[in-house]
Amino acid sequence: xxxxxxxxxxxxxxxxxxxxxxxxxxxxxxxxxxxxxxxxxxxxxxxxxxxxxxxxxxxxxxxxxxxxxxxxxxxxxxxxxxxxxxxxxxxxxxxxxxxxxxxxxxxxxxxxxxxxxxxxxxxxxxxxxxxxxxxxxxxxxxxxxxxxxxxxxxxxxxxxxxxxxxxxxxxxxxxxxxxxxxxxxxxxxxxxxxxxxxxxxxxxxxxxxxxxxxxxxxxxxxxxxxxxxxxxxxxxxxxxxxxxxxxxxxxxxxxxxxxxxxxxxxxxxxxxxxxxxxxxxxxxxxxxxxxxxxxxxxxxxxxxxxxxxxxxxxxxxxxxxxxxxxxxxxxxxxxxxxxxxxxxxxxxxxxxxxxxxxxxxxxxxxxxxxxxxxxxxxxxxxxxxxxxxxxxxxxxxxxxxxxxxxxxxxxxxxxxxxxxxxxxxxxxxxxxxxxxxxxxxxxxxxxxxxxxxxxxxxxxxxxxxx
Amino acid sequence: xxxxxxxxxxxxxxxxxxxxxxxxxxxxxxxxxxxxxxxxxxxxxxxxxxxxxxxxxxxxxxxxxxxxxxxxxxxxxxxxxxxxxxxxxxxxxxxxxxxxxxxxxxxxxxxxxxxxxxxxxxxxxxxxxxxxxxxxxxxxxxxxxxxxxxxxxxxxxxxxxxxxxxxxxxxxxxxxxxxxxxxxxxxxxxxxxxxxxxxxxxxxxxxxxxxxxxxxxxxxxxxxxxxxxxxxxxxxxxxxxxxxxxxxxxxxxxxxxxxxxxxxxxxxxxxxxxxxxxxxxxxxxxxxxxxxxx
Numbered sequence: 001x002x003x004x005x006x007x008x009x010x011x012x013x014x015x016x017x018x019x020x021x022x023x024x025x026x027x028x029x030x031x032x033x034x035x036x037x038x039x040x041x042x043x044x045x046x047x048x049x050x051x052x053x054x055x056x057x058x059x060x061x062x063x064x065x066x067x068x069x070x071x072x073x074x075x076x077x078x079x080x081x082x083x084x085x086x087x088x089x090x091x092x093x094x095x096x097x098x099x100x101x102x103x104x105x106x107x108x109x110x111x112x113x114x115x116x117x118x119x120x121x122x123x124x125x126x127x128x129x130x131x132x133x134x135x136x137x138x139x140x141x142x143x144x145x146x147x148x149x150x151x152x153x154x155x156x157x158x159x160x161x162x163x164x165x166x167x168x169x170x171x172x173x174x175x176x177x178x179x180x181x182x183x184x185x186x187x188x189x190x191x192x193x194x195x196x197x198x199x200x201x202x203x204x205x206x207x208x209x210x211x212x213x214x215x216x217x218x219x220x221x222x223x224x225x226x227x228x229x230x231x232x233x234x235x236x237x238x239x240x241x242x243x244x245x246x247x248x249x250x251x252x253x254x255x256x257x258x259x260x261x262x263x264x265x266x267x268x269x270x271x272x273x274x275x276x277x278x279x280x281x282x283x284x285x286x287x288x289x290x291x292x293x294x295x296x297x298x299x300x301x302x303x304x305x306x307x308x309x310x311x312x313x314x315x316x317x318x319x320x321x322x323x324x325x326x327x328x329x330x331x332x333x334x335x336x337x338x339x340x341x342x343x344x345x346x347x348x349x350x351x352x353x354x355x356x357x358x359x360x361x362x363x364x365x366x367x368x369x370x371x372x373x374x375x376x377x378x379x380x381x382x383x384x385x386x387x388x389x390x391x392x393x394x395x396x397x398x399x400x401x402x403x404x405x406x407x408x409x410x411x412x413x414x415x416x417x418x419x420x421x422x423x424x425x426x427x428x429x430x431x432x433x434x435x436x437x438x439x440x441x442x443x444x445x446x447x448x449x450x451x452x453x454x455x456x457x458x459x460x461x462x463x464x465x466x
Numbered sequence: 467x468x469x470x471x472x473x474x475x476x477x478x479x480x481x482x483x484x485x486x487x488x489x490x491x492x493x494x495x496x497x498x499x500x501x502x503x504x505x506x507x508x509x510x511x512x513x514x515x516x517x518x519x520x521x522x523x524x525x526x527x528x529x530x531x532x533x534x535x536x537x538x539x540x541x542x543x544x545x546x547x548x549x550x551x552x553x554x555x556x557x558x559x560x561x562x563x564x565x566x567x568x569x570x571x572x573x574x575x576x577x578x579x580x581x582x583x584x585x586x587x588x589x590x591x592x593x594x595x596x597x598x599x600x601x602x603x604x605x606x607x608x609x610x611x612x613x614x615x616x617x618x619x620x621x622x623x624x625x626x627x628x629x630x631x632x633x634x635x636x637x638x639x640x641x642x643x644x645x646x647x648x649x650x651x652x653x654x655x656x657x658x659x660x661x662x663x664x665x666x667x668x669x670x671x672x673x674x675x676x677x678x679x680x681x682x683x684x685x686x687x688x689x690x691x692x693x694x695x696x697x698x699x700x701x702x703x704x705x706x707x708x709x710x711x712x713x714x715x716x717x718x719x720x721x722x723x724x725x726x727x728x729x730x731x732x733x734x735x736x737x738x739x740x741x742x743x744x745x746x747x748x749x750x751x752x753x754x755x756x757x758x759x760x
Contacts, residue, residue: 040604049525117523119567163479181619
């Protein structure tokens with residue numbers, strides 16, 4: 001296939017396979033904890049209780065599925081955009097090994113209750129150090145490949161990739177600073193309100209640097225590949241890029257509206273959150289306008305469906321997010337199920353949709369075979385789309401309903417509903433949400449089977465030729 | 467140049483990221499937790515309370531319970547328990563913070579004010595079997611915390627966190643269970659700052675008239691359901707008394723009963739219900755209790 005440059009893709013394949021395994025675990029654990037919220041007797045003490053399982057769900061999703069597949073895609077894209085083989089295939093193999101050991105240890109230690117409790121930074125210090133090492137090893141590999149590149153121009157995807165390398169390193173290291181008590185326990189370096197401010201600076205920018213910038217790099221690379229048309233405007237992509245990475249870092253405190261965080265930080269966070277609509281929609285419009293004159297591909301090309309649906313959810317996500325960052329709206333929906341509804345539109349909709357499309361494309365390239373079943377890929381598309389919509393929509397309704405009940409007061413100023421009354425009202429939605437998880441899982445299963453069969457088909461045709 | 471030089475690009479990207487970071491994350495260290503934030507009454511955790519806090523973290527309680535009463539009237543009313551909204555100074559000893567992001571369960575920042583009982587009988591029953599106290603609750607059972615507390619690192623924790631402690635504090639850990647520790651932690655939350663009587667009175671429901679429900683039959687079903695939801699966990703479904711006293715044969719007047727339900731009796735561990743029950747509901751329960759005496 002690659003007569004001119006020999007690319008190194010074993011680790012791309014390795015990371016894809018393992019990210020699919022961790023992604024499946026994230027979804028399965030997600031379903032289990034969604035069932036536990038409806039039926040508490042499903043908690044199995046002490047290891048399989050909701051409090052211990054929920055960090056496993058988020059960590060397997062963000063680190064296992066998200067970062068795992070981003071590493072695969074960054075290795076793949078960087079080599080092609082630089083026309084240069086990966087700097088060190090050996091280092092890539094080692095990275096995959098450490099990655100898997102780290103994610104498996106994360107699951108085990110979290111189930112044991114070894115948990116720093118800071119969201120998306122729950123892993124205790126020895127594991128946090130290993131995660132940082134993985135990221136640095138991977139960053140060096142990608143960056144060295146870029147330095148040694150044969151193609152002088154750096155396409156926009158490489159910008160996003162490099163920004164993610166720097167951004168994630170800074171965020172992860174700072175938020176994990178702490179003082180160890182012993183091997184399995186440490187205390188945060190920061191206290192109280194400071195700790196909260198650092199945590200949500202990290203928490204929200206993990207969304208930026210892990211769940212926005214890498215999928216955008218992937219989107220900008222694969223949409224032109226899939227459609228055969230260049231991206232609509234390189235300049236718009238660059239303006240959106242700089243404003244995105246500039247503005248995001250100001251917005252963490254919108255997770256902490258009405259709390260003891262100084263008011264001016266909250267207000268600044270609110271303002272920058274609204275401003276973020278512009279760069280976010282810069283990327284969305286770039287995607288849409290690239291499709292100009294070829295929208296019929298939404299019907300005929302399954303990959304376009306994943307990409308365009310993904311970027312559409314990104315657009316919706318980046319309108320809903322700023323809305324939630326406004327004080328009055330936050331007062332209404334914060335701490336309710338609206339927020340998981342929002343988050344899952346981003347993860348199950350935007351990030352995963354783009355990754356599904358990219359993984360299909362890369363699988364056909366690496367295996368040298370056509371996709372095993374287009375029909376199955378289309379079914380996969382509809383299952384994950386419907387599963388995700390049921391999830392988010394039921395949670396938005398539940399959030400609005402519970403939010404209204406929690407705020408309702410009597411004429412004399414007392415509260416109209418007890419807390420339990422507001423909970424009882426949303427239990428039916430929890431049951432519907434659990435169903436949506438099964439629908440999504442069914443889609444994921446079809447996807448994995450399709451990928452497996454495509455690789456198998458590739459192997460068969462190779463042996464047949466030999 | 468930028469699109470051709472990755473080293474300069476990466477330095478520039480770092481600088482751009484650091485602008486917002488410096489202003490909204492690094493600079494506030496100058497003010498937050500400084501003298502302006504400190505509240506003299508707020509004390510560090512005792513060894514037992516800190517052990518309880520570490521268990522709270524181990525079990526991931528923060529995944530369902532927040533710990534910040536926002537400055538919203540409804541938050542103060544629901545989770546203030548007679549106190550007010552959360553202030554920065556209340557958290558200066560929290561490493562890490564446990565503010566949480568989702569209220570699948572209620573906020574716990576001031577939970578210590580809700581159940582004044584020094585023995586923590588309600589908490590114990592609730593932790594062991596949440597549904598025995600709150601029938602529709604979706605909280606898991608934490609009966610497995612009834613095991614001896616591991617105190618190996620208790621003293622080292624105090625030293626590391628620079629919290630003052632005495633030998634008596636350490637002796638206090640002897641024979642304690644994990645359950646005792648987590649209850650000690652919950653009983654501390656929100657109790658350092660004394661609740662001003664004026665604040666407490668402002669949030670209290672005081673009867674404006676006498677009991678409006680003379681026709682008991684009309685409200686009996688309603689009242690029984692309220693009783694079952696709010697009172698039965700401590701007073702028994704048939705009002706026979708379990709954690710709290712039996713309510714059959716109460717000789718107290720309607721007004722006295724109203725006052726007890728609304729304001730609680732701190733010394734006996736009876737919580738106040740003025741935040742979870744409005745005036746009408748309290749009167750219905752009063753009527754039901756009186757009905758038993760007939």
